[in-house]
Amino acid sequence: MRPSFIRLCWLMGLLCGGVATAIAVTAVAVQAQSTSAVVLMYHRFGEGAFPSTSIRLDQLEDHIAALQSGGHTVVPLADVAAALRGERDLPDRAVAITVDDAYQSFLTQGWPRFKAAGFPVTLFVATAGVDAGYSDLLTWDELRALQTDGVTIGAHSHSHGHFPAMSADVVADDLTQAKASFVRELGHIPALFAFPYGEAGQADLDMVQAAGFAAAFGQHSGAAGPLANPFYLPRFALNESFGNPARFRLIADTLPLPIASIDPLESVLTENPPVLTLSLINPPSNIVALTCFGPGGTTVTSAVDAGISPGQIWITPEQMFSKGRVRVNCTLPALGAGQEGRWHWFGWQMISGFETEGVPVHARYQ
Numbered sequence: 001m002r003p004s005f006i007r008l009c010w011l012m013g014l015l016c017g018g019v020a021t022a023i024a025v026t027a028v029a030v031q032a033q034s035t036s037a038v039v040l041m042y043h044r045f046g047e048g049a050f051p052s053t054s055i056r057l058d059q060l061e062d063h064i065a066a067l068q069s070g071g072h073t074v075v076p077l078a079d080v081a082a083a084l085r086g087e088r089d090l091p092d093r094a095v096a097i098t099v100d101d102a103y104q105s106f107l108t109q110g111w112p113r114f115k116a117a118g119f120p121v122t123l124f125v126a127t128a129g130v131d132a133g134y135s136d137l138l139t140w141d142e143l144r145a146l147q148t149d150g151v152t153i154g155a156h157s158h159s160h161g162h163f164p165a166m167s168a169d170v171v172a173d174d175l176t177q178a179k180a181s182f183v184r185e186l187g188h189i190p191a192l193f194a195f196p197y198g199e200a201g202q203a204d205l206d207m208v209q210a211a212g213f214a215a216a217f218g219q220h221s222g223a224a225g226p227l228a229n230p231f232y233l234p235r236f237a238l239n240e241s242f243g244n245p246a247r248f249r250l251i252a253d254t255l256p257l258p259i260a261s262i263d264p265l266e267s268v269l270t271e272n273p274p275v276l277t278l279s280l281i282n283p284p285s286n287i288v289a290l291t292c293f294g295p296g297g298t299t300v301t302s303a304v305d306a307g308i309s310p311g312q313i314w315i316t317p318e319q320m321f322s323k324g325r326v327r328v329n330c331t332l333p334a335l336g337a338g339q340e341g342r343w344h345w346f347g348w349q350m351i352s353g354f355e356t357e358g359v360p361v362h363a364r365y366q
């Protein structure tokens with residue numbers, strides 16, 4: 001991932017953008033601006049039979065109250081994507097709300113509460129299940145009504161399959177089918193995409209970009225900043241276990257780390273365990289306090305060299321990752337006036353051990 005010129009200008013605070021920058025500088029005088037946002041991800045609402053993907057209604061109402069009272073501004077997800085491309089500013093403590101999979105409980109429980117709070121929401125829809133009329137999913141009529149009511153519809157593939165376990169041809173065909181369903185039922189193709197399970201190799205990111213989407217999201221934790229890959233942006237997952245009030249307030253206030261590159265960039269692993277090398281631009285002066293956690297909250301060894309430019313972090317898992325999705329999360333206390341209690345948060349999701357048609361999946365990336 002290479003930062004664009006505009007993103008670098010933005011990060012470094014340089015005056016590179018002519019009139020647009022002049023307007024932005026003027027705006028700074030009246031309202032604190034930010035180059036990052038926190039994107040939240042929900043699935044089901046008040047469905048206690050599915051605690052790993054559902055949020056309790058009392059938890060959801062606490063989240064909404066926290067956003068209303070915590071100095072946050074809930075913005076449309078498209079504004080976040082545009083800001084990360086350097087096309088607009090965001091308010092300080094910007095938060096965007098996303099919901100995946102179009103379950104009925106979004107219509108009956110989630111949306112009425114978000115709407116009453118005046119919060120914009122993007123709903124990522126996988127089209128095959130809706131086309132098939134699955135009973136726990138919204139219908140196209142209901143999705144059209146939600147769109148009229150202010151919900152932004154995003155794309156979430158057609159099949160909701162595991163992209164890294166699918167051949168490139170199957171992924172391309174899936175994207176074509178999803179776009180056709182959206183055009184047929186909504187009259188347009190959504191601008192934003194979310195990978196099923198947050199799983200994507202570099203080839204999948206490239207195909208989603210080539211398919212015409214403006215940005216794409218995974219399911220790795222972390223604040224989204226201007227150096228992040230716009231086709232693999234982080235989101236914080238919220239469910240009954242991870243939806244408690246203290247954690248919610250912590251994640252809603254998080255800031256990104258200025259990570260300019262990740263090695264290996266390919267999240268479909270060819271080595272297990274991998275050594276992750278993160279390169280930072282202008283690392284915070286307390287970078288040696290960075291703490292990283294591996295799967296299940298296990299501590300992973302992280303070594304930091306902030307004495308070189310750019311600074312580098314090496315993360316070494318202490319044991320092999322198990323098959324499937326594995327995540328590493330790194331946190332660091334934020335410094336500076338007005339940042340008390342805030343944390344930088346970088347998360348990364350990797351995939352190990354998938355195979356397709358008897359061929360190790362990474363073969364298609366070689």
Ligand SMILES: [Zn+2]
Pocket residue numbers: 100101156160196197
């Ligand atoms: Zn999904």
